[in-house]
Amino acid sequence: MNTPISAPFILHIALATGLSLRILYRRLQVNTALAWIVLLIAMPFAGPVLYIMFGDPTLGQRRLKLGQRIRHFYQEAYALTREDGADLAGIPGPFDALAGSIMRDSGFPVLARNSYTILSDAGTIIDSMCRDIDRAQCDCCLEFYIIDPAGRVAEVLQAVLRAAARGVDCRILADDFGSKALFRSDWPERLRTGGVRLIRSLPVGLIKSLSKRSDLRNHRKLLICDRTVAYTGSFNLIDPRLFKPDSHVGEWIDLMMRIEGQTVDALAAVVNADFLLEEPGAQLDRVALRIDPRQAPLPSTHALMQVLPSGPEMPNSTIYEFIVAAIFNARRRVRIVTPYFIPDQAVLLALTSAAKRGVTVEIIVPARIDTRLGQFASQAAYEDLLTAGVAILRFGGGLLHAKAVLIDDGVALFGTVNMDMRSFYLNLELSLILYEPQINADLGALIDGYAARSTALVPQVWAARPASQRFLENLLRLAGPLL
Known part of the structure; x- marks a missing residue:
C-alpha cells in the first residue's frame, strides 16, 4: 500500500531545496553554508524562517555604496x-x-604622527573621557554598542550635556539592541532636551526584521572630541560594578586607547559616515557633509597606526584575511586575548600550524563568559589546539572583555573584534593595526598581568572531561559559524 506524500512535506522539501540553492550561489564560507543547509533540512519551516530573518549577512547594496x-x-x-x-x-x-x-581595500593608509595612552581601568577610562568632553570646543561624537546609564556612566552623559550647553555640537550613536537600557530610561529625553542628537543605530523591530537582519549589530566603541583626541577599544559605556550582575561572571575588564594625531582623523571619517548613514533625513545625495576644523596641531611623536573598519557594510572581509595571514606569517610568538573565541577551520589551522612550526602561541580567554552556547562552542576547539602545543589560559578575575592579537614583537591588532565569525562577518567592528614595537610591548605587559591571573589548561586533564560535556561541545560546534 502506497503512503501518500503530505503537502507540508512537499512544501518543506521545496523550501529547503530552494533556499539551499540560494546559499550555494551566494558562495558563503563552506562551514557557514553547511550549517545553514543542515538547519534548513533538520528544522521544517522553522529553518527557512530563521534563514530569512538571519541568513543574509548584508545591510543592503545602498548602504554599502x-x-x-x-x-x-x-x-x-x-x-x-x-x-x-x-x-x-x-x-x-x-x-x-x-x-x-x-x-x-579600505582607503585608510598607515599614519605615523600619533601619540597614545592605553587605559586598562574602567574608572580611569571614564575619568579621562569626562575630562576630554569637558575640554571640547567644537564637536563631541560618541558611538557605542552598549550605553547603560547606570552608575558612573551618568557622569559621561552629564559631561555631554555640559558640552552641549556651551555650544558644542554633541552627537551620540547607540546600537538599538545593545543600548536597550539607555533607550528605556529617561536619558533620551534629557539628552535631546539638552541639545544632544541621539540616534539609534541599526533599529530593530518586528516589521524591520522582515526586510533586514536584526542580529547585524553596530559593535563599535568610539569617542572623538574636536578631531583632537579619540578613544577606541573594547570598553562599552558601562559601569562594570553594576553591569549584568545576574550573569555571575564577575566585573567586565576592558582596554581602551586614547589617541591624538592623524589617526583621530581616520576615526572621524568612520564616525561621520556611521552617523550620516543612520541619521534620519540626512542629505547624502547632495554631499551635505560636515568638515570639522582640527583644534590642535599634530603631535611630533611617531606611532604607526592603521584604521580598519569592518562588517557587512564593507565590500571585503579584510579583517578576517589580515588575522589569518598575520598568524600564518608569525615567526616567534602569537598572543591572543579575546572573550569570545569560536575559530573556524582557517583560523584553527593558522594557530595549530604556527604552534607546530615552533611559534609560541598563547590564547587567553575568560574562565566563564555570559553565554553558555558560546562557552561550549569555544571549548570545542580546545583539544585540537592543546594537541598542537597551543597554550590556553583561562582568566579567573572577571569577564576579560579586552581584545588584542600580538604578532611577534612589532605588529598588533587592537579594537572591538572578537575571534569569532560574528565579529569577522556580521557586526560593524573597528580595529587598529599597530606596527609599533613599543605599543606591542605595552600591550604585552598588560597581557602578562592577565596571564598571571589565569590558569593554564593541562592537555591530559582536559582530555578527561565528562562525555556529556564533549557531546555539548561537539553539538554546538556545528552552530559555531552562526553564533
Whole structure:
C-alpha cells in the first residue's frame, strides 16, 4: 500500500531545496553554508524562517555604496591619502604588503604622527573621557554598542550635556539592541532636551526584521572630541560594578586607547559616515557633509597606526584575511586575548600550524563568559589546539572583555573584534593595526598581568572531561559559524 506524500512535506522539501540553492550561489564560507543547509533540512519551516530573518549577512547594496562614498569623501577631506601616509618600508615584511592591501581595500593608509595612552581601568577610562568632553570646543561624537546609564556612566552623559550647553555640537550613536537600557530610561529625553542628537543605530523591530537582519549589530566603541583626541577599544559605556550582575561572571575588564594625531582623523571619517548613514533625513545625495576644523596641531611623536573598519557594510572581509595571514606569517610568538573565541577551520589551522612550526602561541580567554552556547562552542576547539602545543589560559578575575592579537614583537591588532565569525562577518567592528614595537610591548605587559591571573589548561586533564560535556561541545560546534 502506497503512503501518500503530505503537502507540508512537499512544501518543506521545496523550501529547503530552494533556499539551499540560494546559499550555494551566494558562495558563503563552506562551514557557514553547511550549517545553514543542515538547519534548513533538520528544522521544517522553522529553518527557512530563521534563514530569512538571519541568513543574509548584508545591510543592503545602498548602504554599502553610500558608506564607501562617504568614507572616501572624508578620507579626501582629511588628507588621508597614500601620499600623506607613512612609509611602509619601516614595517617588517610581509606585514608591509598586508598594510598595502588594507589601504587598497579600505582607503585608510598607515599614519605615523600619533601619540597614545592605553587605559586598562574602567574608572580611569571614564575619568579621562569626562575630562576630554569637558575640554571640547567644537564637536563631541560618541558611538557605542552598549550605553547603560547606570552608575558612573551618568557622569559621561552629564559631561555631554555640559558640552552641549556651551555650544558644542554633541552627537551620540547607540546600537538599538545593545543600548536597550539607555533607550528605556529617561536619558533620551534629557539628552535631546539638552541639545544632544541621539540616534539609534541599526533599529530593530518586528516589521524591520522582515526586510533586514536584526542580529547585524553596530559593535563599535568610539569617542572623538574636536578631531583632537579619540578613544577606541573594547570598553562599552558601562559601569562594570553594576553591569549584568545576574550573569555571575564577575566585573567586565576592558582596554581602551586614547589617541591624538592623524589617526583621530581616520576615526572621524568612520564616525561621520556611521552617523550620516543612520541619521534620519540626512542629505547624502547632495554631499551635505560636515568638515570639522582640527583644534590642535599634530603631535611630533611617531606611532604607526592603521584604521580598519569592518562588517557587512564593507565590500571585503579584510579583517578576517589580515588575522589569518598575520598568524600564518608569525615567526616567534602569537598572543591572543579575546572573550569570545569560536575559530573556524582557517583560523584553527593558522594557530595549530604556527604552534607546530615552533611559534609560541598563547590564547587567553575568560574562565566563564555570559553565554553558555558560546562557552561550549569555544571549548570545542580546545583539544585540537592543546594537541598542537597551543597554550590556553583561562582568566579567573572577571569577564576579560579586552581584545588584542600580538604578532611577534612589532605588529598588533587592537579594537572591538572578537575571534569569532560574528565579529569577522556580521557586526560593524573597528580595529587598529599597530606596527609599533613599543605599543606591542605595552600591550604585552598588560597581557602578562592577565596571564598571571589565569590558569593554564593541562592537555591530559582536559582530555578527561565528562562525555556529556564533549557531546555539548561537539553539538554546538556545528552552530559555531552562526553564533
